[in-house]
Amino acid sequence: MNFIYKDPLAPIEARIKDLLSQMTIPEKIAQMTQIERSVATPSAIKDLSIGSILSAGGSGPFENAKTSDWAAMADTFQKAALQSRLGIPLLYGIDAVHGNNNVYGATIFPHNIGLGATRDADLARRIGAAAALEVRASGIHYTFAPCVANHECFGETRVDKLSDDANMFVVSLVCRDPRWGRAYESFGEDPQIVKMMTSMVTGFQGQPPHGHPSGYPFVAGRENVVACAKHFVGDGGTRNGVNEGDTVSSYDELERTHVSPYLDCIAQGVCTIMASYSSWNGTKLHSSRFLLTEILKEKLGFKGFIISDSEALDRLSSPHGSNYQQSILSAITAGIDMVMVPLRYQLFLADLLHLVESGKIPITRIDDAVVRILRVKFAAGLFEHPLSDSSLLGTVRCEQHKQLAREAVRKSLVLLKNGPDSTRPFLPLDRNAKRILVVGKHADDLGYQCGGWTATWEGKSGRITTGTTILEAIREVVGAKTEVIYEENPSESINRSDYSFAIAVVGEAPYVESGGDSSDLKIHFNGAELASAVADQVPTLVILISGRPLAIDPQLLNKAHALVAAWLPGSEGNGVVDVIFGDHGFQGRLPMTWFKDVAQLPMQAESNSYDPLFPVGYGLTTSGSNDALKG
Ligand code: GLC
Helix, strand or coil: CCHHHHHCCCCCHHHHHHHHHHHHHHHHHHHHHEEEHHHHHHHHHHHHHEEEEEEEECCCCCCCCHHHHHHHHHHHHHHHHHHHCCCCCCEEEEECCCCCCCCCCCCCCCCHHHHHHHHHHHHHHHHHHHHHHHHCCCCEEEEECCCCCCCCCCCCCCCCCCCCCCEEECCCCCCCCCCCCCCHHHCCCCCCHHHCCCCHHHHHCCCCCCCCCCCCCCCCCCCCCEEEEEEEHHHHHHHHCCCCEEECCCCHCCCCCHHHHHHHHCCCCEEEEHHHHHHHCCEHHHHCHHHHHHHHHHCCCCCCCCCCCCCCCCCHHCCCCHHHHHHHHHHHHHHEEEHHHCCCCCHHHHEEEEEEECCCCCCCHHHHHHHHHHHHHHHHCCCCCCCCCCCEEEEEEEHHHHHHHHHHHHCCCCCEEECCCCCCHHHHCCCCCCCCEEECCHCHHHHHHHHCCCCCCCCCCCCCCCCEEEEEEHHHHHHCCCEEECCCCCCCCCCCHHCCCHHEEEEEECCCCHHCCCCCCCCCCHHHHHHHHHHHHHEEEEHHHHHHHCCHHHHHHHHHEEEEEECCCCCCHHHHHHHHHCCCCCCCCCCEEEECCEEECCCCCCCCCCCCCCCCCCCCCCHHHHHHHHH
16 A cells, blocks of 8 residues: 555655554554663564664674674664564664764764863764764664753852842852763753754754754754754752752753753754653652653754653652552653663553553553654654665774864863973973883773773773774874883882883773762872872873863872873874874863862852862963964
């Protein structure tokens, strides 16, 4: 039969109406279900008409699987979906949050905190576009990115009178809290930075044509992916930076600080928005009809779909997963459209079916969710191009993408100290020096310089993918007669006269989500002591590899001849070397306040007691030899 929904020339809304009219209730419910690949089977996908699959952090066909292996896996699931009764294609989702980071050999870009230091919206867009190519090459259509958490929290609210006569008050932004384990996934603390960096959505999805209806999902074509702005809303504003905690604020301040970046995403046609595990004033986001439906869908006009976070419905009741049916009722009624179950999907399907058949959830709510999901699938061209495109395999960590990542690394570096004073700069370093000492675990560890969400969920040490470590880049750039000595952890004392200078690369081991929440924000592996001991003997540049500002001992700051915040640069460590040896200048500026002592946190911003080590926006600049060439 010639169905309208199968006609690519028919208007999307007509295709949706036609398809919806033919769907059974179980098929509608299955479209609202996202399951993890490890529990997915082709037969279940075909028989149930499951709407979506995801790869959770690190979940792939096998260890070190290449892009083509991923594409084969994704296509197997998709072919099963195309054999379902109505042939509705699957949407396959993954956390490609700094490149296609689950996949071995993909280009790994700096994490968002480093991109925030660049304040370069066009760079963020280009990175989104490059990542989209590598994701589509792997047969995947959907990324749970960008994270547009605005890194503000409200330890306590201070209200200042705006003017003598006005009754309006402003709730001042009263703190910044790097203790949050997901700080590196955010673009920083300034809503204006976060808003400008949402250009990554256009990178992922493509540029909507002039006049595209605001809030309507848009995907340009087969080289783009469905994006997901997350985590709505206030995930980065919880008390004391506790992940999945409670953001306490007035609605006006929540809207001004945390909702605001979503306006930019919606204006770019973002297809999906993920709800946050966290709460607002004690109400879990996943059960907040006010924020999910009245604000996001009705007031802001978002017409894509809202997806839950992983097992977020289980976390609505305690103990975890108890009274699951009540949690489903609460979340779907609040406005969740697709549920990232991701494992116990048979239970989810049965409970939701019962809730619909018993009338507790009206079919109109189900239809609203399915319409939104189909709208995204039609807008993404999934019905026309459901399978992987092997012609894209050549884009994976291609020279152009490596250069783009290297540019991003360069622009993300923040120079915090350069010599004892501005008249005697320590950087750029002399690449023809006689002997250079390099120390620290992070100098030669690709996994550490990539951070969390790389190869595995948490990230890990070692050669986890292809790339260039900072040490490898140093060896490549120095003169033929220059000797580079690497000692991860120099034990015996160092003889000053043996070396021209030292480079100490220290920082954090990878972490993810709540595993990254930290109360002390110390440099790991005694890196501060190591750097300090070396700096006692030899003029030393200290490079910090971290997902956020860390506690810097005043002695270390005093002893270091120079100090650079490199964040989590990713696979192209040569971007760091381009700048410290002077080919390019420093231009990065802090995306977050750098505290003096964790006892100051949450930092009292815009108040007399705001006394940071380095304020947000701080960064020394230098000029590079190649920058001049750029003209
Ligand atoms: C995680 C994260 C979310 C991610 C999702 C799928 O728990 O909170 O950011 O997209 O699960 O991996």
